[in-house]
Amino acid sequence: MVDDQELVRIGLRTLIESEEGFVVAGEAPDGLTAVQLAAETTPDVVLMDIRMPGIDGLEATGRILTGPGASRTRVIVLTTFDHDEYVFAALRAGASGFLLKNTPPPQLLEAIRTVVDGDALLAPSVTRTLIREFTERAHRTVAPHPNLDLLTDREREVVALAALGLSNPEIAEELVVSPATARTHVSRAMTKLGARDRAQLVVFAYQSGLV
The missing domain is CATH 1.10.10.10 (Winged helix-like DNA-binding domain superfamily/Winged helix DNA-binding domain)
Structure with missing residues (x-):
C-alpha cells in the first residue's frame, strides 16, 4: 500500500487484513520507499497513490514494474479524481487498473482479485475520460x-x-x-x-x- 496519508494506509490495511487469504506485505508513504519495498517483498498487487512527495506514483509504478520480480506484480492506482490527467501516463507505465478512493470496500477487494487474475480494471468514468481524451486529439500520433x-x-x-x-x-x-x-x-x-x-x-x- 502506497499513500502519503497515514489514515488512508491504516484504512486499507484494516480492510485487507480482515479478508481471508489476503496479507499486507508492507506500506510506504512515498514513491521511493515503495520501489524499495516492492523489490524486497515482490507483492502480487501494489495499491498506488499518484500524488506524493519525492517521486510520484507514475515514476514509482514504472520503476516497480521494471525491477526485480516485476513479472508477478500488478499495480492498481487509487486516485481521488476520475478526471486525473495522469491516467494514460500511468497505463503506459504499466498500471493494471484504476479505482477511485471512494470505491466501496467489497469492490476494492474484488479489484485486487481481478488484477491478480491478469485482467485490467478501469473505472467506467476513467475509461470514458481516456477515450474522450484520445479521440478528440487533433494531432494524434499513431x-x-x-x-x-x-x-x-x-x-x-x-x-x-x-x-x-x-x-x-x-x-x-x-x-x-x-x-x-x-x-x-x-x-x-x-x-x-x-x-x-x-x-x-x-x-x-x-x-x-x-x-
Whole structure:
C-alpha cells in the first residue's frame, strides 16, 4: 500500500487484513520507499497513490514494474479524481487498473482479485475520460505496435472493442460469439502483442490507431 496519508494506509490495511487469504506485505508513504519495498517483498498487487512527495506514483509504478520480480506484480492506482490527467501516463507505465478512493470496500477487494487474475480494471468514468481524451486529439500520433501484423482481423476487432471498455461478455455479445471465444481472442492478442495485462492491451490499441 502506497499513500502519503497515514489514515488512508491504516484504512486499507484494516480492510485487507480482515479478508481471508489476503496479507499486507508492507506500506510506504512515498514513491521511493515503495520501489524499495516492492523489490524486497515482490507483492502480487501494489495499491498506488499518484500524488506524493519525492517521486510520484507514475515514476514509482514504472520503476516497480521494471525491477526485480516485476513479472508477478500488478499495480492498481487509487486516485481521488476520475478526471486525473495522469491516467494514460500511468497505463503506459504499466498500471493494471484504476479505482477511485471512494470505491466501496467489497469492490476494492474484488479489484485486487481481478488484477491478480491478469485482467485490467478501469473505472467506467476513467475509461470514458481516456477515450474522450484520445479521440478528440487533433494531432494524434499513431505508432503501430511492431507485432500488429500478427493479429488476425478478428483479433484486431476484439482489441479495438476492449479498448472501448467492453468486457469479454460484452465483446461476445457485440460479435455474436461465446464469452469463452471472446476471452480466447483477447488472450491470443495479448500474447502476440506482449501485453502483460488487459490495461496494456488498451494502450497498444490507442497507440496503434485501432481506435
